[in-house]
Amino acid sequence: MEMEKNINIKSIADRLGVSTASVSNALNDKGRIGEDLKKRIIETATELNYKQNIIAKTLKIKKSWIIGVLIPEMLFEYFFQIIIGMEEIATEKDYTLVFANTHYDSEKEIKDINKFLRMLIDGLIIIGGSGEINHISKFIDNTPTVLIARHLNNDNISYPSVFYDDRAAQINAVSYLNNLGHKNIGYVGIMPAENIQITNIELRKRGYMDGLKINNLKFNSQNLFFKSSHEYVSNLDNVYDFLKNNLFIENFQQMPTAILCQNDYIAIALIKILMEKGIRVPNDVSVMGFDNLVISNYTNPALTTTKQPKKELGVVGINLLLDIIENKSVNRKKILLPTNIIERASTAKV
Amino acid sequence: MEMEKNINIKSIADRLGVSTASVSNALNDKGRIGEDLKKRIIETATELNYKQNIIAKTLKIKKSWIIGVLIPEMLFEYFFQIIIGMEEIATEKDYTLVFANTHYDSEKEIKDINKFLRMLIDGLIIIGGSGEINHISKFIDNTPTVLIARHLNNDNISYPSVFYDDRAAQINAVSYLNNLGHKNIGYVGIMPAENIQITNIELRKRGYMDGLKINNLKFNSQNLFFKSSHEYVSNLDNVYDFLKNNLFIENFQQMPTAILCQNDYIAIALIKILMEKGIRVPNDVSVMGFDNLVISNYTNPALTTTKQPKKELGVVGINLLLDIIENKSVNRKKILLPTNIIERASTAKV
DNA sequence: TTGTATGCGTTATCAA
């Protein structure tokens, strides 16, 4: 096996007896070079199988074509749909995505962002997470950043962001159920861990409460199930186990005729639990989810739920970020995406 | 706003009146430096909020702590479970993953690998895809590479790899159904596009055929549904639509008492289609999947299926790769992971 | 149009 020497612009320059400057100019299609020499350089480059070293280029021009993406957990579909949307656009525009899983941990967020900055990322996308932003604002202020579906506690702080309105969506859900004739509507939600606070989850619950008020339905605290888990609850199996151990249908004061859920996983698990107890959905009780997972159309009964534009969150988010990166003017834009109710078979008139 | 100058090792060196060499040695905990100076350097570094530039370091020492990962499609759960497994280990060992979606396209594979190499990745992981490897072997031979769940056409070619046996698993599935008393077993599979060839899919189908033989059941070509789609079929909705338009249950010669499927999506879609026609599962026909998606325990009826160790594929794969990167000796290892049948409610005795 | 020379931030060699 022959010793394979690294081919760089100097290899090409030497081979042709020209300067590296000319090689660089030729290969990057800058103007300052003659057509003839340019052609010879490009020929030699392909002949030698030259590959531009992105790392060196990045060091020189301070552009990496890397976008850092912060995800709070590796949850199926919800986050991955967002990522899929981003990936298509990023690839198309020759950017590379790198991910970090922050586990809803502020310390980890700081650590991950620091790592990204040391990699000279061109921009940052933060998906979901807590309502807190102060601990990372000093980084964000110096780096093009877009927030996706992250609701900040402090409304005065504003960052470029793409989001949908969890609260308004759940208000709509309550109204939808009310229109079906349900006057006694329960709610099932889970905070996936005790020490974290996820604004989206709070907002969905508040939407339920406000929805009752707006529809002139009375709130009954017995019919609100909202617990934190001490162990991390995220996937369907976890959710099922948690509800199985913590939610006692018989504890509902006056069994609700409809139960609104924080998300589809909870709805799907709840339906399974109800059916195991011989409670029929929607005959005995209507169940409504939130997220519109792909699978929710294939459960039995198919799930009525609220669809938020997951993939579009990613697409719009990355486009916004790339606009900011390539043209500083579009900063501080906030984009609200719509939600809508997908009516299926898990809800019925009463 | 003050002009924020980049803090580098020279900033620290200048501040203390020492050389950059000493700063580097101190910060990287190399030996050649006095304890006293080292302490002062580290203090100054934190004081100035110094962040090491990974790009410059990578250029110098030719190590990026980046692992490139090739995925053939953004399919939920199957690939994402693998990724989740990898991500945990990679993060733990301070590596960063970058992904490329090859869309089962050889040209794109070459392009993506080239991009990775230009980023000076430390290693490459290739998940799934076609049975062909020649077009990228020249890259792989010079870069630590691990194949995950990619079955090569040519058995003579050997790369470090982690996999499970699709064919053997489907043979087991046929035997399982046979033991339930099913003698007329159908099969439903889809090749997601016409011009691509995915070895795993071929192997699963072959497992069905071989399984019949081994169990002394006769093969009836009328009961094998295996079509290519001209449009890309991957997610559950696609699969449902495709089957709805192409699979006519009544065309089965002598309706099978059990139908084995290529994957869980197909099984779930098939069950929905059967139920829409009033055919009961498992009373009228048993249906068996492959993959054991999380959701498959929550369908109604819950799905009997074959579980392959998705997350473990990722964990074992990345560990193997990191071993190769850090210690060239473990090369050319092939690791076979077991599969097992998860018995649920979609199959019954006949 | 082309070449010379410098620097991006780091590590590493060699000399002091």
Next chain:
DNA sequence: TTGATAACGCATACAA
């Protein structure tokens, strides 16, 4: 133990 300096591969300001 410490410092001066070259080198990684590239782009660019400036000179020719």
